[in-house]
Amino acid sequence: MARYDFASDNTAPAAPEAMGALAAANTGFASGYGTDPITARAADLVRALVDADAEVRFVASGTAANAIALAALCRPFEAVLAHEHAHICTDETGAPGFFGHGLGLIGLPGASGRIEPTALEAPLAAPDLSHRQSPAALSLTNATEYGTVYTTGALADLIRPAKAKGCGVHLDGARLANAAAAGFDLKAVPGLGVDILVVGGTKAGMPPTEAVVIFDRGLARRFDARLKQGGQLPSKGRFYAAPFIGMLEDGALVRHAAHANAMARKLAGLMPFAVRHPVEANAVFVEMDDTRLGALQRSGWFVYRFLDGSVRFMCSWATTEAAVEELAEVLRGLA
């Protein structure tokens, strides 16, 4: 039987707290397009999570949330600075350029998914040239694509020079819960100068939903129209808001992420292959050749090779200790 336990954190079902809130919200009639009390309550909880009086919207897609955020920060003839292996650069089929009408992406290097601060210097120092797309936004991801976690200090070191050059800042928090569980202080985010934050619900164990948090109120003007035009203003808004209530009311969001992180650490500890990146969140990347990867997949365990050449094992709220041990045994047989 095929095993997708470690293929991604989006292969997991939704957590009971999220599903319970969804069921609870599914009662009676409610006004549409995010004007209902459930959406209001969820937005309050998200504001409390990051301790800021920000605008909050709930949307269906992380890809769209990121792309719409970037389109709000960057004009078509400008560019977004991002890690060269960031999700927006490699895994979203050019969505930023689609939603942003051709905006450019400038990929920056950096170990284990974290942008190397010195890599920002050249693009920020470059004079505006008419034949290039000059930077207008910085996009960050925490936890990163390679399962590492920026500290607030590390983010500040990237944001400061970008802001000084007039760039807006987007934070892709598809795995923000995992970063929080690893010690990243969510209440520090507003003070860092982030303009738009996407708080991932889907990978954190919810049905599909993402929260868009707009700290810069100027950007929020007509944002509902922006979302509607982009297909991201759900008529039945409560279905995207309710899961956040279930996951935020009693701390399930970070609690589940802490479990996912712990499962990744456990797997790393049992791993017979060399671990490529620091295991700070819920991913383990290892060195594995094609023969062994093929054998692993034929044994029923689906995982993928990444752009850096390593193979990714992803844990989630639903990963069990038993599954980790079962997988580890299979891996030992291949090593």
Next chain:
Amino acid sequence: MARYDFASDNTAPAAPEAMGALAAANTGFASGYGTDPITARAADLVRALVDADAEVRFVASGTAANAIALAALCRPFEAVLAHEHAHICTDETGAPGFFGHGLGLIGLPGASGRIEPTALEAPLAAPDLSHRQSPAALSLTNATEYGTVYTTGALADLIRPAKAKGCGVHLDGARLANAAAAGFDLKAVPGLGVDILVVGGTKAGMPPTEAVVIFDRGLARRFDARLKQGGQLPSKGRFYAAPFIGMLEDGALVRHAAHANAMARKLAGLMPFAVRHPVEANAVFVEMDDTRLGALQRSGWFVYRFLDGSVRFMCSWATTEAAVEELAEVLRGLA
């Protein structure tokens, strides 16, 4: 207490059949992006619904589904023919132009939301001119925005000349279930020459989900990449597919729509204001001045004035006979 019962058919909660299927699908790990067995099962049921071997995708947004379908049929320098009061023309914040990179909309007249067949003649007969966006697609809606239902013959009369001029055909079925409940034969749709159909889930009583049915297989090439770029390829695909299983397996989709239609007929029967359009699906449009509409809204019942000047009362699977009677009494007090 505010009453949204008749404000729209998206103010209703999701039906138990849909929610039950959602809960049932939420078990174990599943492969992502629509490759899971639940999505496969739901797609089979949609194919059976329209009796065609078509490609089926499940997406989050009707606005996006329509806009992406139109972008697949019409290039930016071409135009879509549609009823001038079609949802795509009036209520989607220009989403077709956004997803379609500036494609044009040519609004056509016609009583009660149905395109007048003679209105197609001039735009289809017009020679291609470089300074105009010539028609490349015909967009139809069934049930219509005004709660009327096209017969298959009426659709055929519109599609035939459009196809003869090389136009693709899109059918917005946000309320296809209501049309079906009113006697529209869904199994006739493929034979009509429709290229892309959107089967509405949301307004039919599901959590947010829409099925995109691609009859023209040539259009399906790389459609997943098209959806992904547009923010409409859900990673946890089963959450959009499962509700269709619950609603299609035992006929709940059309059964619930038949109830909604019956509630509209009941309301029309009790209505003290003049009914503007034939009540063939789940809407009642009436003549009501601003004074009375204001009084109605102050009494807690939210309904909206439409582009044609009439006021819309919308029924859904969740509309109760008691609510219809309660509303009718309030209306009688205002008339």
Next chain:
Amino acid sequence: MARYDFASDNTAPAAPEAMGALAAANTGFASGYGTDPITARAADLVRALVDADAEVRFVASGTAANAIALAALCRPFEAVLAHEHAHICTDETGAPGFFGHGLGLIGLPGASGRIEPTALEAPLAAPDLSHRQSPAALSLTNATEYGTVYTTGALADLIRPAKAKGCGVHLDGARLANAAAAGFDLKAVPGLGVDILVVGGTKAGMPPTEAVVIFDRGLARRFDARLKQGGQLPSKGRFYAAPFIGMLEDGALVRHAAHANAMARKLAGLMPFAVRHPVEANAVFVEMDDTRLGALQRSGWFVYRFLDGSVRFMCSWATTEAAVEELAEVLRGLA
């Protein structure tokens, strides 16, 4: 032999002043992309023309100039207010939506191409709704599409309420020279609150060239990159700038336009068909049935029927008195 004299003002050759300047500029090497001294000189002359310290760029296409200006003023989920028969609405193949990524156009009525001031009231008063594209810009045309000319007072009456609602203002001056020749004070334009003006060169008797004048300096940031991305930053900039030098240095621009206007008045005086619109610039619109229009075209004179049903005769710097008389005689034979 086919006669295009009155088909449009772009059927004329370029005036000797423009061609002379072009030839004079074609000497030696020059730096590219508008950084050459000829472009600088032409920009100075355009600034003097409108008496403002504005940014000036020279581009190849009026369609692109208008569309890029609108894209600078209006986001995709917003709309431009314009006369329903404005060139941007009817004759540019949806270029505003293409360059503006789906921005909307709200067509306003008004006699003879001038927006009726009361028509602005409803769209400007409408609350922002997420499902509509709310106004973000007002686009005006002077001289209008129907050969009438706004006074500065009339423009002020349209601009004031638009500005009060935060709209940017675009002035399409494809025939600004004809307006100036009719008494419109170009030096009043900056004070009116126009943000971006397009000064037409092509229809005024130049080889293809248009001047984009950006009064709002904030809009000018990275404008060259905006133009380059849109295919409107000519490498050999002097070829678009030089004609403006030839036409502005000694007043040829307005002098030629005055001739064109005079020819229109002469034609109107001799016209045996009813004149539809006031002849204030270089166009004469007349009531003519299809039989007579067909006969006229068969006799070799090409003119076109317009959206308002009338037939347009256009004069230019190159229209001769003899041609007017020759045409008038043909028309008399048809009347």
Next chain:
Amino acid sequence: MARYDFASDNTAPAAPEAMGALAAANTGFASGYGTDPITARAADLVRALVDADAEVRFVASGTAANAIALAALCRPFEAVLAHEHAHICTDETGAPGFFGHGLGLIGLPGASGRIEPTALEAPLAAPDLSHRQSPAALSLTNATEYGTVYTTGALADLIRPAKAKGCGVHLDGARLANAAAAGFDLKAVPGLGVDILVVGGTKAGMPPTEAVVIFDRGLARRFDARLKQGGQLPSKGRFYAAPFIGMLEDGALVRHAAHANAMARKLAGLMPFAVRHPVEANAVFVEMDDTRLGALQRSGWFVYRFLDGSVRFMCSWATTEAAVEELAEVLRGLA
């Protein structure tokens, strides 16, 4: 005095043959938008140049011509294969993504601007994945960005596998004349499988104009509307067509390019710095450190450092032997 002789081939004035034809075309009235006899004549000459019964359009901008061609070949969720240093990838401010609504660019390596054939293998062999933009077009440049020239055999080796995978082919011929002068057989282009060719006029010594040659007639449908929407359907078409007449009627196009190429060879022969790329067309790229480049620029000679780190010297039809010698002496003083 600033010397732009070698800064680019677009710093040169227009050649007398082009200017003469422009002046000759500027007589009498002509129908608009490319329907005039001068445009027809020029199109015939372009067809003769490449020996094909193709559709030909004349546009103002090479950037737009390339971007529009790519938008015709590649949908937004697909990608264009091109040399990583191709003009479309590095110097057009993301115009392909703007005109192509977010289409992707896949940069391929290859020495001296020529795509390494083996570099095509991986992207063409990759399976279609929904989260990536899969290749739909191959864009080639001849002469290349680094002044080298593909043979027809070399182009065939690149086009064959791309076509086999269903890709369309675009040939950027901004310097096609220089390639022709270097022995590239223009009449072989149609047989190679090129779908859209852009024949550069501007860099070849004309006022701004480029010829778009559409070999695949299916792509030509509604191409004028495509151009109009993109701001590239000139009303006074003869101004873009006439220069081609002057340059093609007596062979001036290739004759001038041969001179430019000869000047580059002469410069290379006198060059005291190491020449980086084979000098096959009109460019010389050399190894020069920043100190020496700065000194050269301060002495008044403007040239630029390129992406590969070398410094480019560009020759044109207008480059004189004296200027080459003068420059060479300055360079010798710096070496």
